[in-house]
Every structure is written in structure tokens, then in C-alpha cells.
Amino acid sequence: MGSTRRSFTPEYKANAVSxxxxxxxxxxxVARSIGVHEMTLGKWVKKARDEGKEPExxxxxxxxxxxERLREENKRLRMEAEFAKKVATWFAKDQR
Known part of the structure; x- marks a missing residue:
């Protein structure tokens, strides 16, 4: 029996990924519109991303x-979390 597996040209895959x-x-x-299974197209897209074909x-x-705003906020939140840990430690020691 012959294989029922479809094959696609590299150009076809590149156009779908694009x-x-x-x-x-x-x-x-896109998968529905071109008649390909979502998982198949997903693999093509992942491969293209891994190969660095995704435009930066x-x-x-x-x-x-x-x-920049998020970096500053992240920095502040890290400091607050560190301070909260120190306060919790201090209170825990004080309770003994």
C-alpha cells in the first residue's frame, strides 16, 4: 500500500509560516485556511523560529x-520582597 502522507514544498511551508x-x-x-493540521503548521512555525527566520x-x-518602566518596577518589587523577607525573619526570631 502506498503512503497517504502528504508532502509540501519548502516554498509552501515558508509561505504558510510567513x-x-x-x-x-x-x-x-492559517491551518484551517490552507487545509493543514494545526500541529503540522505549529511545527513548521517552531522550526522557523528556532532557525532564526523570525524577523526581529x-x-x-x-x-x-x-x-524601562517595567525594569524599574521589577527592581523596586525585588527590593520590597527582600525587605519583607528580612522583616518576616526578624519577627520570627523575636517570637522565640
């Missing part, structure tokens, strides 16, 4: 500002 990565469409949506785009001003 719809997900470049156009921002969902894997499920630089951060715009808003994203950069948010990144």
Missing part, C-alpha cells in the same frame, strides 16, 4: 519606555 509570523495571524486560522524588529519609543 502568514503566521509576518502577518500576525493565528496558527489555527526593533522596539519603538513606546515599547522602549514601557520596558
Amino acid at each position: 502568514l503566521v509570523l509576518n502577518d500576525g495571524r493565528a496558527i489555527a486560522e 524588529r526593533p522596539l519603538n519609543e513606546d515599547e522602549r519606555a514601557e520596558l
Whole structure:
């Protein structure tokens, strides 16, 4: 018996992956529209990402500002958590 497995050209795969990565469409949506199983397309997309074919785009001003704000907030929250640990330790020792 012959194989029922379909094969796809590299160009076909690249175009499908491009719809997900470049156009921002969902894997499920693209898979339905081209008649491929979601898991198959997901593997193609993962392989493309792992190979570094995903285009890197630089951060715009808003994203950069948010990144800086989040870094500062993260720094502050880490300090607060560390302080809370020290206070809890101090209270625990004081209770004995």
C-alpha cells in the first residue's frame, strides 16, 4: 500500500509560516485556511523560529519606555520582597 502522507514544498511551508509570523495571524486560522493540521503548521512555525527566520524588529519609543518602566518596577518589587523577607525573619526570631 502506498503512503497517504502528504508532502509540501519548502516554498509552501515558508509561505504558510510567513502568514503566521509576518502577518500576525493565528496558527489555527492559517491551518484551517490552507487545509493543514494545526500541529503540522505549529511545527513548521517552531522550526522557523528556532532557525532564526523570525524577523526581529526593533522596539519603538513606546515599547522602549514601557520596558524601562517595567525594569524599574521589577527592581523596586525585588527590593520590597527582600525587605519583607528580612522583616518576616526578624519577627520570627523575636517570637522565640
